[in-house]
Amino acid sequence: MVTVDTVFDLLSNERRRYALYYLHEQSGPVSIDELVETVRTWExxxxTQNALEEVDALKVELQHHHLPKTAEVEFVQYQPEQGVIQVEGTSPEIDALVTIARVIEQPEDG
Structure with missing residues (x-):
């Protein structure tokens, strides 16, 4: 069972929040590249002149830090070998917390 503390910990980092917001809105697996592009846009x-390097750095950070951390909860399925991740089977309480956080923060397409 996921605790409120766990959800707040997941939401404590902007990049992880953005990833969770996007994944929460999708109905199936999302490629890491699609997720990286969305997070980058929402940021x-x-x-800059180093845009490609920045995208690569964001991808590495998500793949090696944020996505494994989110996968510690049972409603996130991260399959690094396939390069996909998805949110599935969240409780209404988790849905409410993520939805409220997204409404408050309102990341927008650039």
């Missing part, structure tokens, strides 16, 4: 940072 709304203007592109």
């Amino acid at each position: 709304n940072d203007p592109p």
